[in-house]
Amino acid sequence: MIAKIDSLLDRITMYRLVLYVLIALIGMGAVLAYFHLLPFSPVTxxxxxxLLVVICWAMNTVFAFVFEVPTNIESATITALILALIIDPGQSPITFQFLGWSAILAMSSKYILAIYKKHIFNPAAIAVVITAFALNESASWWVGTASMAPVVIIGGVLIARKLRQLDMTIIFCAVALVVVSIFTVLQGKPIVTELKQLLLLSPLFFFAFIMLTEPLTAPPTKNLRWIYAIIVGILFVPQIHFGSFYLTPELALVIGNVFAYLVSPKQKVVLKLSRKIKMGPGLLDFVFKPSQKLSFAPGQYMEFTLSHPHADSRGIAATLPWLHRQPRITYIWVCVFTIKGAVLKMLCMQQMGKQK
Structure with missing residues (x-):
C-alpha cells in the first residue's frame, strides 16, 4: 500500500501536490461554511x-519582470491559498485591505527580503508578521479547527511523505505537545483540556505539514531539520511570552527561518543558455552557463525552474542531485525531452563539470 502511494507521489511535483491539498482545504472550508460550521459564508x-490569487499572481509577475527571473505561477498560487487559510475572509473594507496587503507583502518578501536572490522567510508567514506590527491585523489561522483536521492531516501526511520530512513534522508536534504539557502542569491547568485544544483547535498540523516543511526556507540536512523543528516547536507554544509580548505561529516560523538560513545559506543562480545540441528525435541537450561559480558536495541538489508556455501537470521545476564531487562548475548540461511535441521537461543532469 505504501509503495503504491509513493509511486503515485513520485508522478507529481511537490508544488502541484501542495497546490492540490490547499485547493482541497479551501473546498472543504467552503462546504463547512455552507453548513454554518465556520463563522463566514462560502461566498466570502x-x-x-x-482576490488573493489575483494579487499574488500580479505582484509575482511584476517582480519577476523587474528582477528578470522566471515566474513560478504555482508558487504564487500556493502562497495565496495559504493566506486564504490563515486569514479570515474579507467581510469589510478593513479585512479586504488586510488581505490585499498580506498578498503584496508576501510576494515582495520573495524578491526584496532575499540574499543572493533567495528568499529567507516563508512568504505567507513574514507577510502576516509585518501586518501584525504595521496594521495591527493578525492571522486567525481559522484552518486550525477540528472539522478541518481530517483533510489537513491526510493531505499533510502526503506532502511530508513526498518531501521525506515526516520525521521533522513528528519532532515538531512532539516538542509542542511536551512543552504545552510542562506549562500546563506548572500553571495547574487541566492537561487534557489544553492538549485537546492544541490538537483540535489550533493550527498545529497545518503549520507542521504545510508551513514548516517548505524546502526553500528549511534546512537541507536531517540533523539541522531536527534542530529546526525543536526550535520552532518550542516557540510555537502559545504560553511562551516575554512580558506582555506573546509569540504567534507565524513569528515562530520566521525565527526558525532565520536559524535555517544561518546554518544553511542558499542561493539562486540564473542559468544562461550557452548552446543546445540535438541528440536524437525529440531529445535535446541544453548547455547553460551559471551566473556565478558554484561549489557543492555530493548529495546536495539543485532545483531547476525552466519556464515555458506549455507546462504539463508536472510543472516547470525539477530537483536534480549533484552526482559527483566537483569544486567548481563552469557549465551545466541538462537533458531535455519533448512530450507530444510541445511540452519541455527536464529529465536528468547528463554532464557537469568544467569545460575547457
Whole structure:
C-alpha cells in the first residue's frame, strides 16, 4: 500500500501536490461554511481566495519582470491559498485591505527580503508578521479547527511523505505537545483540556505539514531539520511570552527561518543558455552557463525552474542531485525531452563539470 502511494507521489511535483491539498482545504472550508460550521459564508471565502490569487499572481509577475527571473505561477498560487487559510475572509473594507496587503507583502518578501536572490522567510508567514506590527491585523489561522483536521492531516501526511520530512513534522508536534504539557502542569491547568485544544483547535498540523516543511526556507540536512523543528516547536507554544509580548505561529516560523538560513545559506543562480545540441528525435541537450561559480558536495541538489508556455501537470521545476564531487562548475548540461511535441521537461543532469 505504501509503495503504491509513493509511486503515485513520485508522478507529481511537490508544488502541484501542495497546490492540490490547499485547493482541497479551501473546498472543504467552503462546504463547512455552507453548513454554518465556520463563522463566514462560502461566498466570502471564495471571493477572498480569488482576490488573493489575483494579487499574488500580479505582484509575482511584476517582480519577476523587474528582477528578470522566471515566474513560478504555482508558487504564487500556493502562497495565496495559504493566506486564504490563515486569514479570515474579507467581510469589510478593513479585512479586504488586510488581505490585499498580506498578498503584496508576501510576494515582495520573495524578491526584496532575499540574499543572493533567495528568499529567507516563508512568504505567507513574514507577510502576516509585518501586518501584525504595521496594521495591527493578525492571522486567525481559522484552518486550525477540528472539522478541518481530517483533510489537513491526510493531505499533510502526503506532502511530508513526498518531501521525506515526516520525521521533522513528528519532532515538531512532539516538542509542542511536551512543552504545552510542562506549562500546563506548572500553571495547574487541566492537561487534557489544553492538549485537546492544541490538537483540535489550533493550527498545529497545518503549520507542521504545510508551513514548516517548505524546502526553500528549511534546512537541507536531517540533523539541522531536527534542530529546526525543536526550535520552532518550542516557540510555537502559545504560553511562551516575554512580558506582555506573546509569540504567534507565524513569528515562530520566521525565527526558525532565520536559524535555517544561518546554518544553511542558499542561493539562486540564473542559468544562461550557452548552446543546445540535438541528440536524437525529440531529445535535446541544453548547455547553460551559471551566473556565478558554484561549489557543492555530493548529495546536495539543485532545483531547476525552466519556464515555458506549455507546462504539463508536472510543472516547470525539477530537483536534480549533484552526482559527483566537483569544486567548481563552469557549465551545466541538462537533458531535455519533448512530450507530444510541445511540452519541455527536464529529465536528468547528463554532464557537469568544467569545460575547457
Amino acid at each position: 471565502l471564495l471571493a477572498s481566495t480569488a
